Each structure stands twice: as structure tokens, then as C-alpha cells.
Amino acid sequence: MKAFFSPALRVASHSLRLHLRDRFFGLFLLFSLLLIYSSLLVGVMAVYQERRALVDFGLALMELMGLAFCVYASATAVSSEVETKTIYLVFSRPVPRHSYLLGKMLAVFGAAAVLLAATALMHSSLLLLRGHAPDGPYFAALAYSWLKLTIISSLVFAVSMFSTSSLSSMVIGFILWMLGHFAPETVLMAAQAAGEGSLLELLARLIPNFQLFNFKDALDVRGAAAPPLAALPYAAAWWAGSYGFAWALLRRKEF
Amino acid sequence: MNRAAAVEFDGTGKIYYLPRLGRPQPLEAVKDVSFGIRRGEILGLLGLNGAGKTTLMKLMAGLLSPTSGSVRVLGSDPRDPESRRRTGFLPELPYFYPRYRPAEALAYYASLSGMDRAAAAPAVSSVMEKVGLAPHAGKRISEFSKGMMQRLGLAQALVHGPDLVILDEPASGLDPIAIHDMRVLITGLREEGRTVVLSSHSISELEKVADRVVMLSRGSVVSCVESGAWRGTEGGLEKLFMEAVR
Amino acid sequence: MLSPAKDLAAGLLFFLPALALNPLAAPYRPPLPPVGEIEEVRRGAAEDAAAVSFGARRLFADLWFIRLMQYYGTRESVHDERVREHHAHHHADGSVCHHGAGWEKGLYPEFVPLSFHVLHLDPYFHSAVLYSAASLAYNLDRPAEAREVLELAIERAPREWRYHSLLAAVGYSGETDPAEIVRLLLPVVRQPDCPTMLKNQTAFLSKRAGDYATAAAIYRDMAENAPEKEYAERARRELEKLETEAR
Incomplete structure (x- = not known):
């Protein structure tokens, strides 16, 4: 167990530091700050719905920034080390490939958490400045957003193992994100469609259902997202699938 | 397995498969290579571009697996964790x-x-x-x-x-003073009892630092010479190399 | 020889547990209406697609509500043929349409489509629904359309009691018993996200019903909490009048 986790944690710790020091991380954070504070204008236009407008804008923005960062970080996590040949310095050491992959994935998850926490702090300060307080559903929405981000990160990570370029991995990531939000509609259309129903049904089965985690889209509504006991195992299944897939491709890869 | 050997290649071959439309194209980078590296020596790998130097180094470092034959490093498979713990690799x-x-x-x-x-x-x-x-x-x-x-x-x-140090083109891009310092470091490693394998395009550098040089051409070993051989020859290692590869 | 195709195939097997869970998640329906029911308004199809793709329907509902408020809060454009036709004749009750903003009467032909659009994106946006229906019923004098908005809202969010209350109140608006309308509206008016315009209307109806205490309480709340300056000032003036009359 130690032989598996110890190198993984070392890789994770180092990679997390790299992500946090990456200039893109800083840019995303700065951009988030600017956009969050510019949402004051939206709040003013919304008049007596200022709190709702600020909360909705902030949550959507934080998730979007998180998406952009996670897709970029996952697509380049391993590929950048292959391109710079830094991966030689790792694999010439007693680091099992499965530990290396786990460490890389955990680092992206951790960086996503840090980014969300930092932007949530900024956003909460804005809400408090305007006399509104973030509440339980607000933080629950953030937690569910994080789960969504970890799923898309793990999928992009897996795609990057066979993709020809980081850019194509990122594009595939954004497409999966959008398709995942249409999952319930795809199921509905499959049920209603005649001939093409089986194709749609197949598509619905193959993509993760991000609406299960879209708590921020119906904050005051019961049943807005899957309960944690269902959401967590679902997310974990996608993490595990992506991790296993990445390992299957990396285990015998030569550099 | 020779107990005094830090590394042993036994009929080692490595084929790369280059992706092409249709079937991948095989490229034989190393063919039927057999030689040993003694513990505590500095071994140089000399050859033109594409001779197989880097491939041999990566095989020793456990980054590649041989397609045929075997490689043993410090008595183990180079992909074993213990072997990697005792090996240090400097890529180009x-x-x-x-x-x-x-x-x-x-x-x-x-x-x-x-x-x-x-x-x-x-x-x-x-x-x-x-x-x-x-x-x-x-x-x-x-x-x-x-x-x-x-x-x-x-x-x-x-x-x-590490007990075994593998250096791929350590003097690449260095100025003369830096090259000299690198040479001093490398000979110092031998004095510490470590085994050093290094590759270089620079014949003069290998002449100054190596105990033995293995010459490669198109993936095969064409010659293996002790330092005494080129020190006693007019024209030195360069002459021996030109004779071996032609 | 290594076989990347074999590794790829082996790797896909790891997704089986996740794929097996997907059919179990299939019955999960988000509480928002299906995408297919969002009717395009003002060439906003791309925005609607973005709203769904990025899981930000609530945010886009907010933006469309802001557009609705801005639309209703600005002068009607006489370049709109529908508006010119409407202003060409008087109303049966002798009132005359004003061109202006400030919650006056007018045609505002896009008011209902904009309201529906907000509803289709987020039927749980209480304030928007109440604002639309109350504006239609009490300012624009179009109770039938107000009922349409509320009926659609109730169809989408049947448990939202505010919609039922306002629907009942709108139903009574043709009757001569304002007290009953006030009774139905009071629980809605007490909610913190109740549109100020509806509070104002309820206060007015309370006065008509002779319930000055209730009217004063509502005006006091408006004077202290209404974000719209005009409503707050109006409420202060009404409160002063009521206090003067009480003496």
C-alpha cells in the first residue's frame, strides 16, 4: 500500500505546486477576480434581485473558470512532461506508473479545489460587501461544482493519453462537458425517437450525466441534484474508469 | 551473469515501430548487441547519429524494453524498482x-x-x-x-x-571550461567507485575520460577498445573509430 | 510488438462500472423544464444553448429577467408597427395609452414572450413570475395574459404556493371585493423576494378595502426596504397621508 501511495503523494504534492505556480493559474484567478467584481453591475441591474443575480453569476463564473483551468491542466499534465523529457527523470526512478498517474490526477483535483476556494472567498467577500451572506446551498453548489470538475478533469486526463495534441484533448473536454449537460435530454429524445433512438440511447449511456451535479441551477429546489450518497459513487466510478484507462495506455508506453 | 559486471547486454535488440498509414514501419535501432560494463569503469559509447547510443542508455535506465535478448543492470532487470534506485540517468x-x-x-x-x-x-x-x-x-x-x-x-x-550513472551527451552545448569541469566530475565518480556510462559525439572528450569505448554503427557494436589501444595509436581514438565504421 | 489498439480496448473496460451506473441515473430528471420547450425569443437560441451547455440556466433566466425589466422600464418604440396600431385607438374605459416608461399602460408586445422565456428557463424564479403576472394584471390591465403566465408557472412548479395565491388574486380582480384579493396576496407580499410593485398594488387594494392598518404596514415595509427609490418615496408619501388622516 505504501509502495503505491507514497510515490503517488510525492508526485501529487510536486505537481500541485507546479499548478499553483503556473502563470495560467494566476491568470485564471485574476480574470475571475475582475469578472466577479464586474458582476456588481448585473446585481445593480437586477434591482431587488441583486442577491440572486450576484450568486448565480458568481457560481456560474467560478465553475466556468474552474472548467477552463481543469481542462488545460489535465490535458497538459503528462504531455508536457513527455515533450520536455522530464518524464525520463521520473520513470528512470523507482516510481510505478500507476502511482505517477494517480499523483497527477490528484494534483489536478487539488488545484481545482484551491481555485474554487480562492474564487469563492473573493465572491463571498463581494456578497458580504453588498449585505448578503452566502448560505448552505451556496457551499453545496460549490461542492457539487468541484465534483463535476473532477469528473471532466479525469476524462480529459484519459483522453490526453492517446490524443495527438493537448489542444485536441482540451477541445474534446469542452465537448464532453456540453454533452454531459444534455444527458437528460438525450435520454428523453432516445425514448421519443423511433429509428435513431438506439443511437441516442447509446450516446446517453456513454457520457457522464453532469445534471446530477448541477445544484447551482436550482438552488431553492428540492431534488435539484442527486443526493451526495448517489453523486459521490457516480463521480468515483468515472474517476476510476478514467484512471484505469489512462493506466492501460501508459503502462507499456515507451519514451 | 558476470559478477564483476555492472551491466550486461546479451543478444539485445530493439525495434521501434513508427506510426504510418496502414501498417507501422519497423525501425531496428539496436541489433544483437552483446557486451558487459565492468563495475567501477567509465565506459564511452561512440557512434554517429542514429547509431543506437541513446537506445542502449534508455534500455539500461529501464525506459525501454528490449525486443529480443536481455539486459541486466546490477544483477537485475533494469525495470525493477531496486535496479532503478541504484541507477542515475541524465538525458540529453x-x-x-x-x-x-x-x-x-x-x-x-x-x-x-x-x-x-x-x-x-x-x-x-x-x-x-x-x-x-x-x-x-x-x-x-x-x-x-x-x-x-x-x-x-x-x-x-x-x-x-547511485551505483551506476548513465550520462547521455553530458557535454552537449557546453563551453570549454564547463566541459573541463564536467570531465573532472565524471572522473571523480570513478574514484568513488561508481560505474559511469556516457555517450558523446566528441571523440576527444571520450579519449580523455573513458577507460573503454564501445563503437556503434547502425545499431550494432563494431568495435570495443581499451584506453591503452588509442593511447598507443597514432591518430588515437578517431583513427580507430574511422576504421571501425567504414 | 506493443499493441496500442489492444491497450486501448483493455482501457475501455475500466469504464464499464461508470457506464453501468448511467442507466441508473437515467430516471433522474432535473426539476427544470426540458430544453425542447424553451421557445426562442429575440434570436436568443444561441444563448439558450449556452445556458444549457454550461449548466447555467438560472443565470440566463436572471439575464432575461433583467431584459424584461429594462424592456418594460423604457418607452415603447413607435417604430414598432404593433405599438402604432395599438395607440391608434382609445381603450373602452376611456384611458389613453402612454408611450412612456414607469410602469404605465402600453402594448409592450414582447412582454409575454419575454416572461414565458424566463419561465421556460427557470420556473422557480418566483420574483420574475410574480413581477410579470402582477404587471400584466394590475399595470397593463391584461388579466387574461397574467393568468396564462401563472398557469404555465404552476404547470412547471406545482408546489409554488405563491403562484396559486396570485392566480386566485388575479381571478378576483374583476370582482368588487378587494378585501378577498388582499387576503390572498398578503402571504405572498410578506416574502422577502416579493416584487415591490405587487406590494404597492396590495397596499392600494388594502386602502380600497378600508384596511388602513394593513396598507400602512405594507407602505412602511416599502419605505424601509424597497430598492426602487420611486417606490420608497411613494410609500413614504402614502404613509404620511395615512398618518394625517388617522389623526
């Missing part, structure tokens, strides 16, 4: 994260080699002294010159105290 033109300081990078690689923090800290200081990076400890890697980068590359290969 190493890269490090630019915003790190050298000690941070070395501490990371030391930890990946299985050293805990208590053991790694003094090892990092010691190896930085050894390679001459101690005065530059406060700089970020982005501020390093090419020579300093090579020194850092060598440092990461040595930080965990």
Missing part, C-alpha cells in the same frame, strides 16, 4: 521547471528515488556542492545558463547516490 538536454530553485527540484527527485526528507536535505546540499551549483542556490532555474542546467541534470542523476 534535461529540462526542469523554470520557477523552481535547484534545491527544490533536487529534493523532489531525491524523494522519487525513495529518500525521505531527513536523508534528502543533506544529500541535496552535498550534490550541489559537488557539481558547483552551491553559489547559485538562490537563483531560479529560469536564470540558469546551459552549463548550469547540465550541472543540475548531473546533480539529479547523483543525488540519491
